Amino acid sequence: MCGIIGILGSNPAVPRMLESLKRLEYRGYDSAGVATLDGGKIDRRRAPGKLEALTSALAQDPLPGNVGIGHTRWATHGEPTEANAHPHATDKVAIVHNGIIENFKALKDSLLADGAVFEGETDTEVVARLLTRELNNGAAPREAFQATLAQLEGAFALCVMIAGEENLMFGAREGSPLVVGLGTGENYLGSDAMALAGLSNRLIYLEEGDWVELSRDDYQIFDRANQLVARPVSISQVAATMIDKGNHRHFMQKEIYEQPTVVAQTLGRYLDPNAGTVRLPGMPFDLADIPKVTLVACGTSFYAAQVARYWIEKIARVPVEVDIASEFRYRDPVYADGGLALFISQSGETMDTLAALRHAKEGGQHVASIVNVLGSTMARESDLVLPMHAGPEVGVASTKAFTCSLSVLASFTIALAEAKGQIDAEAVSGYVNELERAPALMAKILANDEEIEAIARDIATAQDILFVGRGIYFPIAMEGALKLKEISYIHAEGYAAGELKHGPIALIDEHVPVIGIAPNGGLSEKTVSNLQEIMARKGKVVLLSDMEGGVADDMYAQFKMPSAGDLITPILYALPVQLLSYYAAVEKGTDVDMPRNLAKSVTVE
Numbered sequence: 001m002c003g004i005i006g007i008l009g010s011n012p013a014v015p016r017m018l019e020s021l022k023r024l025e026y027r028g029y030d031s032a033g034v035a036t037l038d039g040g041k042i043d044r045r046r047a048p049g050k051l052e053a054l055t056s057a058l059a060q061d062p063l064p065g066n067v068g069i070g071h072t073r074w075a076t077h078g079e080p081t082e083a084n085a086h087p088h089a090t091d092k093v094a095i096v097h098n099g100i101i102e103n104f105k106a107l108k109d110s111l112l113a114d115g116a117v118f119e120g121e122t123d124t125e126v127v128a129r130l131l132t133r134e135l136n137n138g139a140a141p142r143e144a145f146q147a148t149l150a151q152l153e154g155a156f157a158l159c160v161m162i163a164g165e166e167n168l169m170f171g172a173r174e175g176s177p178l179v180v181g182l183g184t185g186e187n188y189l190g191s192d193a194m195a196l197a198g199l200s201n202r203l204i205y206l207e208e209g210d211w212v213e214l215s216r217d218d219y220q221i222f223d224r225a226n227q228l229v230a231r232p233v234s235i236s237q238v239a240a241t242m243i244d245k246g247n248h249r250h251f252m253q254k255e256i257y258e259q260p261t262v263v264a265q266t267l268g269r270y271l272d273p274n275a276g277t278v279r280l281p282g283m284p285f286d287l288a289d290i291p292k293v294t295l296v297a298c299g300t301s302f303y304a305a306q307v308a309r310y311w312i313e314k315i316a317r318v319p320v321e322v323d324i325a326s327e328f329r330y331r332d333p334v335y336a337d338g339g340l341a342l343f344i345s346q347s348g349e350t351m352d353t354l355a356a357l358r359h360a361k362e363g364g365q366h367v368a369s370i371v372n373v374l375g376s377t378m379a380r381e382s383d384l385v386l387p388m389h390a391g392p393e394v395g396v397a398s399t400k401a402f403t404c405s406l407s408v409l410a411s412f413t414i415a416l417a418e419a420k421g422q423i424d425a426e427a428v429s430g431y432v433n434e435l436e437r438a439p440a441l442m443a444k445i446l447a448n449d450e451e452i453e454a455i456a457r458d459i460a461t462a463q464d465i466l467f468v469g470r471g472i473y474f475p476i477a478m479e480g481a482l483k484l485k486e487i488s489y490i491h492a493e494g495y496a497a498g499e500l501k502h503g504p505i506a507l508i509d510e511h512v513p514v515i516g517i518a519p520n521g522g523l524s525e526k527t528v529s530n531l532q533e534i535m536a537r538k539g540k541v542v543l544l545s546d547m548e549g550g551v552a553d554d555m556y557a558q559f560k561m562p563s564a565g566d567l568i569t570p571i572l573y574a575l576p577v578q579l580l581s582y583y584a585a586v587e588k589g590t591d592v593d594m595p596r597n598l599a600k601s602v603t604v605e
């Protein structure tokens with residue numbers, strides 16, 4: 001959360017920083033700010049709210065200077081006011097920060113005792129004033145920065161400018177990502193490759209504890225022990241032009257409709273349809289030896305993990321444990337010898353998932369991750385990376401990353417089942433053929449979007465909506481509820497259909513729409529019985545199913561789905577629940593791509 005950019009350049013910094021901040025806004029949009037150095041002096045502009053407020057402020061009161069730092073904020077300490085917006089500055093330094101300084105109270109008390117005056121309530125302002133104190137005490141910039149870092153506890157990525165130093169910038173990484181971008185006669189710092197797209201494709205990912213001193217022509221990276229270190233330069237594939245809504249009204253809409261393409265792209269990396277086989281990237285361990293799989297993730301990625309549990313247990317017959325990342329390490333999990341811990345994350349930076357990954361690594365597990373951002377910390381710290389190839393996902397509500405994660409997980413399941421001797425080559429080929437059908441069926445569902453749009457507009461006035469499903473569709477129900485609440489602010493819950501009668505059915509009356517997810521076959525009859533129980537209590541049932549002719553006269557609506565095999569139905573049923581949420585949010589007029597209180601990348605605990 002929070003996006004940071006630093007430019008040590010030879011052209012005006014502000015327009016370039018605004019471009020970067022636009023690409024970083026997915027990390028937080030409570031406030032934005034920039035500071036520049038011009039004639040050795042620091043000046044800044046900050047504005048609460050989205051980036052456009054800062055852009056307007058800068059149009060009225062421009063900020064010259066070729067050196068600058070910028071920030072887009074997801075508030076942790078202090079409300080999203082101008083005073084709490086970054087950069088935090090004194091007459092000597094300006095700082096932007098992503099993360100949380102955990103010992104900020106003790107540091108603040110010591111600064112207050114020294115007579116420091118604070119203008120806001122953020123933990124970051126403490127860092128600006130600490131650094132100023134070191135400089136006031138006569139330390140040179142590098143020593144002052146080192147001494148400041150030594151006092152900080154918590155998670156941070158920092159980018160720092162110092163008054164009078166027009167060819168100097170510092171950055172530090174401890175728990176929150178920071179990337180150095182190398183230019184020609186210019187150098188940069190940013191939260192990720194997206195921040196630096198358009199500035200540089202030659203990137204250096206700092207490691208935990210690293211800090212960096214930049215000039216325009218040079219850089220030096222030091223580790224936590226202040227030893228000079230060499231870190232590899234990687235070439236980013238992220239282009240500035242990739243972050244574009246095209247003809248769509250929202251990024252979320254674009255990303256929903258891209259799914260047939262990106263799922264095909266993802267499956268293309270794992271399946272060989274001609275040979276009828278699955279190929280995973282070079283495996284550092286033998287799948288046949290895996291005694292247990294532990295799946296860990298947050299939010300939508302967690303629901304992908306829950307779907308995968310059904311697949312892996314049913315098809316590969318390997319025991320699976322699934323947990324929410326923020327809970328995982330605190331319950332002191334029992335690891336199986338030689339077990340596989342598999343982490344799912346679009347961003348590859350989610351702090352809770354990353355901490356869980358490190359816990360599993362220390363616990364001796366083989367560590368694999370399914371990520372969308374290839375240069376992400378999770379990808380770099382995993383023994384095995386299974387990329388999802390969804391392309392940049394910008395909308396805060398995750399859509400294509402979900403179906404692409406499922407595509408990877410389905411491919412992984414087949415490979416695991418084959419390695420374990422649970423299925424033969426013919427069965428593998430059958431599953432491969434089935435998966436290959438998914439993109440075309442997804443396109444077919446999206447082509448009928450007016451129907452689901454009409455249903456969404458109808459139910460958008462509801463205060464509460466339930467999603468129900470059984471078995472592998474229970475996680476799809478929970479994903480539907482998450483999607484709906486996060487972008488439309490309608491209260492929604494996902495339940496196992498059979499669980500309703502144990503309490504939640506008390507919520508049902510004629511005002512409560514219930515979305516029933518019930519593909520024909522398997523447990524569908526049982527789900528339909530549960531839907532009948534809801535209708536008997538006047539609940540408005542919307543059925544998502546391939547069943548013919550509806551299941552009851554008093555059903556409120558049905559969205560007809562195509563029939564498909566068991567492996568791909570969860571992927572297909574993700575689409576109508578995404579569309580329902582999207583169109584309900586549009587009907588309500590909420591900010592679909594940047595819903596309130598949220599950020600795309602959650603890099604705090």
Ligand code: M6R
Binds near residue numbers: 299301349397399600
């Ligand atoms: O980047 P990750 O996949 O680790 O993110 C996990 C969740 O924060 C994310 O899926 C979140 O729940 C989405 N906003 C849901 O739409």
